[in-house]
Amino acid sequence: MATETVELHKLKLTKGIKQDLINRLQAYLEEHAEEEANEGDVLGDKTEEKNKEAARAARFGISSVPTKGLSSDTKSMINLDKLKERAQRFGLNVSSISRKSEDDEKLNKRNERFGIMRNTEAKKRKRAEHFGIA
Secondary structure: OHHHHHHHHHHOOOOOOHHHHHHHHHHHHHHOOOOOOOHHHHHOOHHHHHHHHHHHHHHHOOOOOOOOOOOHHHHOOOOHHHHHHHHHHOOOOHHHHHHHHHHHHHHHHHHHHHOOOOOHHHHHHHHHHHHOOO
């Protein structure tokens, strides 16, 4: 066995005449040209990954579409009762969570009372009417 390793080591020449090295490399490439790696074997099937993701989503009851975080639309859908329950479960101050929602409600009521517009299109339209552009 020791003689085989020495012989194998001798065949792995890294130094030598440049043309000999080129010839050996070309011969190796010609021998193994048909044995190109199949992309599916190397990378794996994407369908398997999708199936795994779908199975995991079904198991945990979530959507299989990844999200990058909460968008402004989903923030409004958060249930305040769930937030309060979570705050109590982890020993957090419940009032800090409810305070934010109460402040938002107060701001919205104030904006309605004084006619402050959050919509930029309505703001532009009102300004155009004021200056007689529209």
